[in-house]
Amino acid sequence: MPPRRSYDQYCSAARALDVVGDRWTLLIVRELLAGPRRYTDLHADLPGVSTDVLASRLKDMERDGLATRRRLPPPGAAYVYEVTARGRDLLPVLQALGAWGQAELGERRPTDAVRAHWFALPLLRLLDGEGLVEVRLEEGLFHLRAGAEDGPVYGDGPAPGEPDARLVLDTGTCTALGRGELSLAQAVREGRIEVTGEGTLAKALREA
Numbered sequence: 001m002p003p004r005r006s007y008d009q010y011c012s013a014a015r016a017l018d019v020v021g022d023r024w025t026l027l028i029v030r031e032l033l034a035g036p037r038r039y040t041d042l043h044a045d046l047p048g049v050s051t052d053v054l055a056s057r058l059k060d061m062e063r064d065g066l067a068t069r070r071r072l073p074p075p076g077a078a079y080v081y082e083v084t085a086r087g088r089d090l091l092p093v094l095q096a097l098g099a100w101g102q103a104e105l106g107e108r109r110p111t112d113a114v115r116a117h118w119f120a121l122p123l124l125r126l127l128d129g130e131g132l133v134e135v136r137l138e139e140g141l142f143h144l145r146a147g148a149e150d151g152p153v154y155g156d157g158p159a160p161g162e163p164d165a166r167l168v169l170d171t172g173t174c175t176a177l178g179r180g181e182l183s184l185a186q187a188v189r190e191g192r193i194e195v196t197g198e199g200t201l202a203k204a205l206r207e208a
Helices: 012-020 025-032 039-044 051-063 091-104 116-126 171-178 184-189 200-207
Strands: 067-071 079-083 131-137 140-146 154-156 165-169 193-196
Touching: 012 025, 025 039, 025 051, 025 067, 025 079, 025 091, 039 051, 039 079, 051 067, 091 116, 116 131, 116 140, 116 154, 116 171, 131 200, 165 200, 171 184, 184 193, 184 200, 193 200
Parallel strands: 131 165
Antiparallel strands: 067 079, 131 140, 140 154, 165 193
């Protein structure tokens, strides 16, 4: 494997960019925060990345301790990639980048891909408290774990168990939340988010 490129600067920001500054690396981390993913799943949810670049980035991430690869037991018998504890430490970095970049979103362009679970990180940023939340959009269903200290922070499909709150909203509302134009409490008060469930999170959202 070729040596890692470096800025050769004695600065923690430069050292961090030596590891995660390559194109696609942080977006691969975003996908792996959902839990173990097969190569084909990663490629499907990273539209625009070539197979060569994805394979190269995954190898770099294994070398740098951000991700590991393991074989699932039968009957799966497929290889999956998963984020390490060091890789998971990038969650607040991704959330901060998302908060900084919300002003760049603007209107969705015809060429822009979208996946339902990409809205998980901005929603996590806005939720106060801890618990399992199921979210339904037009694009699909996903779940997230507010306040989780380890393990996957979100995932595709329904919640793996009874969620503390269920949210139903349209993509326009979710986009407005992500752009900072709307708060969760305001969206609930205006009827733009339907909240069900008896968990603490659901009750707090309804009472906000």
